[in-house]
Structures are given as structure tokens and as C-alpha cells.
Amino acid sequence: TTFDLTKISKTSSSFEFRTWDPEGVIFYGDTNPEDDWFMLGLRDGRPEIQMHNQWARFTVGAGPRLDDGRWHQLVPALDGCLRQGTWLGKQIQTSASTPANLRSCDVESQPGIFFPAGTHAEFSLQDIPQPHAEPWAFSLDLGLELVAGSGHLLALGTPENPSWLSLHLQDQKVVLSPGSGQGLALPLVLGLPLQVTLGVSRVVLSQGLKTEVLALPSLGLGPILNLWAQPQGRLFLGALPGEDSSASFCLNGLWAQGQRLDMDQALNRSQDIWTHSCPRSPGNGTDTSH
Structure with a gap:
């Protein structure tokens, strides 16, 4: 060329x-x-x-x-802000072509991962730490610092069926649900790690001293276990495809099997996610991108 x-x-x-x-x-x-x-x-x-x-x-x-x-x-975005800059003797000026939805750098921030409402990230299950074999077990830990609105927080599934098992944010509670059937709710305490542990016959949702157990039907985890055996198995974070979600949240970390996941290594993700910073209050930055 x-x-x-x-x-x-x-x-x-x-x-x-x-x-x-x-x-x-x-x-x-x-x-x-x-x-x-x-x-x-x-x-x-x-x-x-x-x-x-x-x-x-x-x-x-x-x-x-x-x-x-x-x-x-091949063009990973850097999560950061610039101000009071002089480049080649010229003051920085916002270009007329700059997207109008860029977030304000005046927002006070802290380290973390921020999902504005409607944003999402997707990991291949084959790219994250694998479950223990005997006995079969898989754990996810989320450090929730800020939560606002309602919508999905996390789900296991495939692109065609993204919510075989999901966590849904609603009224400052997190609701654990299987693909079908009734779920269970746990009131959130921000600042404490939220853990989801999958076993062969049950799923345990815990935070601090609070624990809820979801017994699985007679088929157990069979369909979910198959997610790890196929290339289409996914871990979804944030809004699911086609979901009109108002949920926004901030994580101080995300761990699978005790190993921290790097948001920059996601299979794909919304460009509006702040990968290394969070606003200090839920009302800041929830309708803007980074």
C-alpha cells in the first residue's frame, strides 16, 4: 500500500x-x-x-x-488524565473533534475498575485460572466499592446464552440466579469482598459473615461445567447483550481462583470502562466515558 x-x-x-x-x-x-x-x-x-x-x-x-x-x-487505551500541559510551546486546547462524552478529569478518583451504566467486559473462560478438579470447585471474588442502579454485575454463559448463572444488582442487594428458577439475595456491604463459590451441587454467595447457599437441581452443575469444555464459555461483567442496565459499580479488584484478572486482557470490553480508576462517589462519572 x-x-x-x-x-x-x-x-x-x-x-x-x-x-x-x-x-x-x-x-x-x-x-x-x-x-x-x-x-x-x-x-x-x-x-x-x-x-x-x-x-x-x-x-x-x-x-x-x-x-x-x-x-x-493493538491500540490499548491508557486510563489517565492530563492537565496544565504545554506541548511544543503551545497550551493544550480541546479539539472540536473531541468526543463530547469524554469524562471530566475534575472528578476525584481512586484506584479501581469502574463500570459506568451500560458498559460490559467479556473474558474467555479458557483464558482465566481453571477450576480445581477434585473436588470440582471454582471461585470468583469481587471487591465492590461503589454500587448504583440495577442490572447485571456478573454472569457465566455463552454469547448465545449469557446468563446460565448470574449476579444481578438491585436495591443495594446482589441477587444470585441460575439460568432458570428462583435465586437468592444478599444485602451488600461495600468494602468487603463478595465471593461466589461453585461446587458440584451448590453455589455459595458470601460477604463477610453473611453466607447464602443456592442448592442446584438434580442435574447439578452439569450444564455450567460444560462451559469450561467449549471455546464459547464466557465470564461476563456488567450489562449483558441487549440489556437496558442502569447499574454502575466500582471494583477494587476482581479475582478468579485467587488470581487477579487484568481488565486490559479482556476478550472485549466497552471503551467507556475506567480500567484503573474509580470516582469517589456513585454520582460522579456514571454517564461519562474515559
């Missing part, structure tokens, strides 16, 4: 990429192959950039392995 550099309208590029190959060139471009060139590729499965021109000559590699055959977006 040849670009007319005098007609380029943006300084950024983005694309989705997948491969099983651990090494090779994704993109190479130059204005002079000896003096001015740029290369993006993989080395040992991880991204590497090489740049060579009159101002800079460097090679740098970073990030997770991408040679897993899955689609990856």
Missing part, C-alpha cells in the same frame, strides 16, 4: 490482528529504506517496534504474547 503523506488526515492508525505465528513483520513503511523507516512486528509472540530516522533510532518490545490465534486490538 502506498500513502500520499501530504493527504494523511490522522496521526494514528488502528486495526485488529490475529496469528499463530510467533515471529514476523506486521507492518513496514519507509520514505527512504536506508535513512527513514518504521517496522511493527512480533518477536517471540510479543509486539516489537523498530524506528530509524534522523531524530530517533530504537527497537522496543513490550506487552503480552499475541500469537494465540485470537483477535487483538
